[in-house]
Amino acid sequence: MFVRHLSLTNFRSYSRLELDLSEHLAVLEGGNAQGKTNLLEAIYLLATTRSPLVTNESELINWHAGGEGPLVARLFAEVQRAGGRIQVEIAWQAQRATMPVRKRIRVNGVVRRVVDLVGQINVVMFSAHDIDLIGGAPALRRRYLDIASSQVDSRYLYSLQRYNRVLAQRNHLLRLIRDRRAQPAELDFWDRELAETGSYLTVQRRHLVATLSDLAHVLHRQLTAGGEGLQIIYLPGLGGGVLGSDWQPERVKPELEARLRQARQRELALGMTLVGPHRDDIQFLVEGVDMNVYGSRGQQRTVALSLRLAEAEFMLGRGGEHPILLLDDVLSELDSLRRRHLLESVSRYQQVLITATDLDGFEPDFLAKAAQFRVDGGTVRPLGIGG
Amino acid sequence: MDIGFVPTAQPVGRLIEELNKLPGIGPKSAQRLAYFLLRMSADEARSLAEAILAVKERVILCSECQNITESDPCLICRGDGRDGTTICVVEEPLDILALERTRGYKGLYHVLHGAISPADGVGPDELKIKELLSRLQGRPVAEVILATNPNLEGEATAMYLKGLIAPLGVRVTRLARGLPFGGDLEYADEVTLSRAIEGRQEA
Ligand SMILES: [Zn+2]
Numbered sequence: 018m019f020v021r022h023l024s025l026t027n028f029r030s031y032s033r034l035e036l037d038l039s040e041h042l043a044v045l046e047g048g049n050a051q052g053k054t055n056l057l058e059a060i061y062l063l064a065t066t067r068s069p070l071v072t073n074e075s076e077l078i079n080w081h082a083g084g085e086g087p088l089v090a091r092l093f094a095e096v097q098r099a100g101g102r103i104q105v106e107i108a109w110q111a112q113r114a115t116m117p118v119r120k121r122i123r124v125n126g127v128v129r130r131v132v133d134l135v136g137q138i139n140v141v142m143f144s145a146h147d148i149d150l151i152g153g154a155p156a157l158r159r160r161y162l163d164i165a166s167s168q169v170d171s172r173y174l175y176s177l178q179r180y181n182r183v184l185a186q187r188n189h190l191l192r193l194i195r196d197r198r199a200q201p202a203e204l205d206f207w208d209r210e211l212a213e214t215g216s217y218l219t220v221q222r223r224h225l226v227a228t229l230s231d232l233a234h235v236l237h238r239q240l241t242a243g244g245e246g247l248q249i250i251y252l253p254g255l256g257g258g259v260l261g262s263d264w265q266p267e268r269v270k271p272e273l274e275a276r277l278r279q280a281r282q283r284e285l286a287l288g289m290t291l292v293g294p295h296r297d298d299i300q301f302l303v304e305g306v307d308m309n310v311y312g313s314r315g316q317q318r319t320v321a322l323s324l325r326l327a328e329a330e331f332m333l334g335r336g337g338e339h340p341i342l343l344l345d346d347v348l349s350e351l352d353s354l355r356r357r358h359l360l361e362s363v364s365r366y367q368q369v370l371i372t373a374t375d376l377d378g379f380e381p382d383f384l385a386k387a388a389q390f391r392v393d394g395g396t397v398r399p400l401g402i403g404g
Numbered sequence: 405m406d407i408g409f410v411p412t413a414q415p416v417g418r419l420i421e422e423l424n425k426l427p428g429i430g431p432k433s434a435q436r437l438a439y440f441l442l443r444m445s446a447d448e449a450r451s452l453a454e455a456i457l458a459v460k461e462r463v464i465l466c467s468e469c470q471n472i473t474e475s476d477p478c479l480i481c482r483g484d485g486r487d488g489t490t491i492c493v494v495e496e497p498l499d500i501l502a503l504e505r506t507r508g509y510k511g512l513y514h515v516l517h518g519a520i521s522p523a524d525g526v527g528p529d530e531l532k533i534k535e536l537l538s539r540l541q542g543r544p545v546a547e548v549i550l551a552t553n554p555n556l557e558g559e560a561t562a563m564y565l566k567g568l569i570a571p572l573g574v575r576v577t578r579l580a581r582g583l584p585f586g587g588d589l590e591y592a593d594e595v596t597l598s599r600a601i602e603g604r605q606e607a
Contacts, residue, residue, distance in 0.1 A: 179556065182556050183556065185523055186521065186522050186523050186556065186557075186560075187522075189522035189523040190522035193522055193525075193527065198527070199522065199527050203520075203522075203527065203528070203564070205563075205567075206559070206560045206563045206564065207522075207560070210556070210559075
């Protein structure tokens with residue numbers, strides 16, 4: 018799939034932008050803080066409804082637009098898929114920067130829910146922050162798994178939303194029971210729902226990680242010139258061991274229920290849920306060494322690159338369509354060998370958008386086939402193929 | 405509350421304070437409203453004050469179904485031609501209006517005034533559940549329809565009620581799916597609601 022047209026209104030530093038894009042490679046060149054990352058962010062938002070940069074949606078609105086009344090930031094894209102064209106739109110509206118933001122989603126002009134939008138466009142974003150996936154906290158890795166899975170499986174996103182609400186309610190209830198303001202029997206419903214949604218998330222995440230591990234193993238050997246063996250391992254928050262290799266939902270659900278029962282007293286004492294996919298993690302082993310703890314910055318960066326390339330292959334295999342690849346300023350961090358290998362790998366995809374502060378990192382023959390754009394102070398000027 | 409040190413007549417200060425207690429009314433809005441009220445004619449002001457008092461003095465909860473009413477029992481509980489063997493359990497009084505609009509349901513209602521939500525501090529004791537159980541004692545109720553909202557909290561409430569009512573030998577049903585998940589009964593259209601009632605299933 019690929020984005021044919023992208024439209025931004027009062028989004029970030031842009032007041033208004035209409036941008037036509039074509040298949041294959043696009044290089045967006047511009048200085049820092051000129052708005053090139055926000056173009057990738059816009060496409061990423063239309064695919065996932067989440068910003069890769071901020072959690073506060075109020076920051077997406079261009080508050081300098083001024084004027085009377087509430088401000089609206091709007092993103093719109095027309096996307097070509099194998100089955101035809103679709104139009105997707107998200108609008109954020111708020112009265113003031115400090116007021117709550119209302120979000121409205123449309124698919125082909127009809128108002129829809131988040132679960133209806135996510136999956137319409139598939140994206141994989143490569144960024145300099147990806148290194149934190151390897152070296153950072155487990156929550157980042159769970160978020161990674163959630164966004165990758167949600168894009169190809171709407172039931173996953175539905176289960177995730179439901180799981181998070183169940184978890185919040187259950188944690189409150191545990192504290193109420195501890196304080197003798199509620200009865201333990203009131204946990205029944207929430208336990209059942211936690212096991213129902215949690216087992217689905219667990220099974221899907223395990224499947225995703227196993228697939229990514231196989232794909233990344235091959236890709237990582239190429240990136241390290243035949244050198245290092247990468248393995249990605251799923252560490253389920255319900256504990257491992259007992260299930261062996263049998264990871265069907267009908268096995269995982271009773272297991273999760275049993276472990277909730279075992280943990281009940283500790284959970285009541287602490288007032289929080291101790292078992293379930295909200296405690297999942299994944300581990301990256303290079304030649305058996307845990308990259309989270311012992312990986313050098315260079316190793317972590319290369320593992321992150323392998324992971325993103327594996328994610329793109331996973332989506333292609335799962336969805337049957339090319340995901341759109343967004344590379345945000347990642348070339349400058351890489352040596353020439355990895356840079357060349359990365360550009361070669363992504364060139365196989367239908368549409369790739371690459372931001373860069375300058376064109377030094379690109380081979381001339383790569384630039385010759387890429388559409389180039391100059392991004393400067395909230396404007397985007399097409400320079401044509403080959404610049 | 406901080407309404408600043410604006411010197412003002414004591415009754416105005418008191419009015420601002422009272423208005424500020426309302427949901428969604430901050431100190432600034434309270435001041436604006438107070439000065440608006442101050443400029444009202446005496447008749448208009450009396451009419452507003454009486455409307456507020458009337459809500460408190462005349463609107464009560466029906467001792468049977470817990471719906472808001474002016475007379476006890478309410479019009480529905482007293483109504484001729486209503487089927488007393490079926491009780492439809494809803495979260496809010498507004499849900500009754502939505503179901504009555506369908507004109508398809510002839511049984512009685514019971515309003516819980518909320519749904520189980522530990523995060524909001526609402527447990528079974530905060531809902532009109534005891535009142536529902538006592539209605540089921542010694543009366544020929546054949547079916548209880550659980551029409552709580554199709555979201556997590558509504559489902560939690562329905563499951564809890566089923567656990568209490570089923571052992572009494574009363575048939576317990578739940579509105580059919582088809583209502584949008586996460587939606588409120590109040591906003592469902594009449595056709596969808598009618599189908600949901602007709603297609604209800606064993607809970
Ligand atoms: Zn009544």
